[in-house]
Amino acid sequence: MSSGPTLALAGITKRFPGVVALDGIDLDLFPGEVHALVGENGAGKSTLIKILTGVHAPDGGEIRLDGRPVRFADPREAQRAGIAAIHQEPTRIPEMSVADNLFLAREPGGTFGVDRSAMRARSRAALARVGLDLDVDRALGSFPPAVQQMVAIARALDLDARALVLDEPTASLDRREAESLLAAVSDLRARGLAIVFIGHRLEEIFAIADRITVLRNGRKVGTFQRERTTRLAVVEAMLGRGLREGRVRSGVASGPATRVLEARSVQGPGLDAPFDLDLAAGEVLGLAGLLGSGRSELLRLVSGAERRRAGSVRVGGCNLPPGDVRASVDAGLVLTPEERKSEGIFPNLSVRENIAVARDRAFAPASKVRQRALAGEMAQRLSIACADLEQDAGALSGGNQQKVLLARWLATRPKVLLLDEPTRGIDVGAKVEVQDLVRDLAAQGMAAVFVSSALEEILAVCDRAAALHARKVVAELSGAALDLDALVRAIAEGEAGAGP
Amino acid sequence: MSPLGRLLRSRALPAAAALGLLLLADALFVPRFLELQARDGRLHGALVDILQRGAPLLLLALGMTPVIGLGGVDLSVGAAMAFASSLAAVLLTQTALPEGAVAALALASGLAVGLSSGGLVAFLRVQPIVATLVLMTAGRGIAQLLSGGGILAFESPGLSSLARGSFVGLPIAGLLVLSLYAATALLLRRTTLGLHVEAVGDNERAARLCGIRVGRVQLFAYGLCGALAALAGLLVAADVGAADASHVGLYLELDAILAVVVGGTPLSGGRTSFAGSLCGALAIQALSTTFLFCGLASETALCVKAAAVLLAVALRSAAVRAAEVRA
DSSP states (O other): OOSSOSEEEEEEEEEETTEEEEEEEEEEEOTTEEEEEEOOTTSSHHHHHHHHTTSSOOSEEEEEETTEEEOOSSHHHHHHTTEEEEOSSOSOOTTSBHHHHHTTTOOOBOSSSBOHHHHHHHHHHHHHHTTOOOOTTSBGGGSOHHHHHHHHHHHHHHTTOSEEEEESTTTTOOHHHHHHHHHHHHHHHHTTOEEEEEOSOHHHHHHHOSEEEEEETTEEEEEEEGGGOOHHHHHHHHHOSSOOOOOOOOOOOOSOOOEEEEEEEEEOTTOSSOEEEEEETTOEEEEEOOTTSSHHHHHHHHHTSSOOSEEEEEETTEEOOTTOHHHHHHHTEEEEOSOIIIIIOOTTSBHHHHHHTTTSOTTSBOOHHHHHHHHHHHHHHTTOOOSOTTSBGGGSOHHHHHHHHHHHHHTTOOSEEEEESTTTTSOHHHHHHHHHHHHHHHHTTOEEEEEOSOHHHHHHHOSEEEEEETTEEEEEEEGGGOSHHHHHHHHHHOOOOOOO | OOHHHHHHHOTTHHHHHHHHHHHHHHHHHSTTSSOOEEETTEEESHHHHHHHHTHHHHHHHHHHHHHHHTTOOOTTHHHHHHHHHHHHHHHHHHSOOOHHHHHHHHHHHHHHHHHHHHHHHHHSOOOHHHHHHHHHHHHHHHHHHHHTTSEEEOOOHHHHHHHHOEETTEEHHHHHHHHHHHHHHHHHHHBTHHHHHHHHHHOHHHHHHTTOOHHHHHHHHHHHHHHHHHHHHHHHHHHHTEEETTTTTTTHHHHHHHHHHHTTOOTTOSOOOHHHHHHHHHHHHHHHHHHHHHTOOHHHHHHHHHHHHHHHHHHHHHHHHHHHHHO
């Protein structure tokens, strides 16, 4: 085997209408190496993977396999060239047997259709290569997710893959399963495979990767040698420094404000430790943390979208029952979810209906005229750009959809807004508008929790900030202690922020 | 948007056009089809017949509309008809309950069938087609057990006048159904309920996060559907003065689903059109009445009906495509 890289990307560029998804990315991958790819949502990881595996063709740049330039017309060609991708939720068929899944669409032939015994034998051999010994006739779905991942890897190896792309392989695994998968990955590395590992959990990345490449906004920020870098440096690269336009917020609460939200020892799925949350009228609390750190889970537990196991949530002095969104909305506590399209917008309902839908209980009188007046007023106040209030909301741009969601809740006159990544995936202009709106609302006495991956945004919008690390709230920063360094440190290493 | 533009973009348009074209063809080619005669203080003729004979189908289509709008479907309505009519027949022949009480109990039985399907869908998260298939099988089974497998004849002047009587010359059954359409449409359009139904049908997760009590909306829709089906069963049984558990409402659920879908409520949910369902059901009934009028064999009638449905669906799809091009 040559000592050069198995796979080398040079200057890969990919444009989609209106956005440059990848801008001149260089990346190389050596045999016997685990190369981690990290970055926040929208950094370009998935686009890069799609180019590597032949789903997309690059608009510029070159892919070299063993030094020879290649172009993949489709995923099948990439697979034939020896590049296999294992996705987070791979295309596996849980009802079919392990052997069927291993040999799907390439079953060994016999005199009468499939030669089952040959398939079983070859399945056992393929599984042995990844250290598995399973009953290959059992349904794949009856095995734990980690085993299913390993079966997918076994299939890839059986297809003579030399480069493996693991796309968040541990995302749906618990800690023990994740550890066993990492051990298997390190075993594959020892056998000379070249592995791209995409992940969010820095602990895992630092445990398994030889090199770490950080992407941000479609650009490569840098490639780090694992033993010569720190988590702090990687997180800084992911979230971006040098964007310090200075704090805009004073961070000093003006006078004694009334407390509107009081969460105590809340516990539930997705978080490893109980947390408290306090919010005063007119206050904006930033919630910072990497993907998967538990930001969304925290908001969902507070809002009742997810049922909490223990703890209490009080809004304006009234206790909220667990897992009851309606009660939260009635009390004035509302959530705009991160997944705007799948959990927020009603794509086939009109802008008017999308705005009016949450305001009234069932059987309350409704009038189109009043709804139109409400929607019209909101559209003007939030400058929602739509041709017509009767237009389907699904056709709006991301920024306008986000404003429609905000309008929906503002129509209910809430006390507390829980905003999960309200500016993600929307254009710069809309981003600033949403930020300004949150500040305006706070000035009018509304309280908000603002989740964002962009730390500069948290510094610009929020009065205080809490940091999450590994599914725990690790720090609360306010006043002079709230600065970028402290925030980055808390997010990256789970340390309590720089105290006073 | 101009009134004309709104009319052209209405979901009910293809069904209304189909109904209109059918009646126009009848007027041109079927002698005396549109003729109305006043006899014994009531009107007679094919048009009156469509309204009266079509009443059960119209009721099923009405109840089915919010259910399909939710993204569900109710296959149990035919069985609910059989159940309610058998129950009414048994109560009338074997107890001394007054007719009003019998009718109320029969309606309650339909409500129970509907709430059972709704409960399976809302709380056990069973797929609507499976949940209502269970009730479809169970409902007809219970109906047959109740009636002992045979046809139960009964006498009920009150119910019979509901099914066959007339008011200012028009059939009471037809008037009742039309007023129920108006009432249901008002209830759903003039309260937030209609929007909640469409919101759940369009994006159930988002509806939950909006604070819409999805389970209650589902219970309401399936319950209403079951109660209306029971009323349809009462009308059918009272019309002939007997309950036939094996045949009342058989396959009628399919016609009702057809009427709703032709009427512009998409099977995937998210939108409802009561006017469309009304026109769709009327068109299906008008087709049957036309065949009867022309003396067409029922086998031929089925084939012609299939062709007509295909045409209506194709019209709808062409309309949808045109709307997409405009957007």
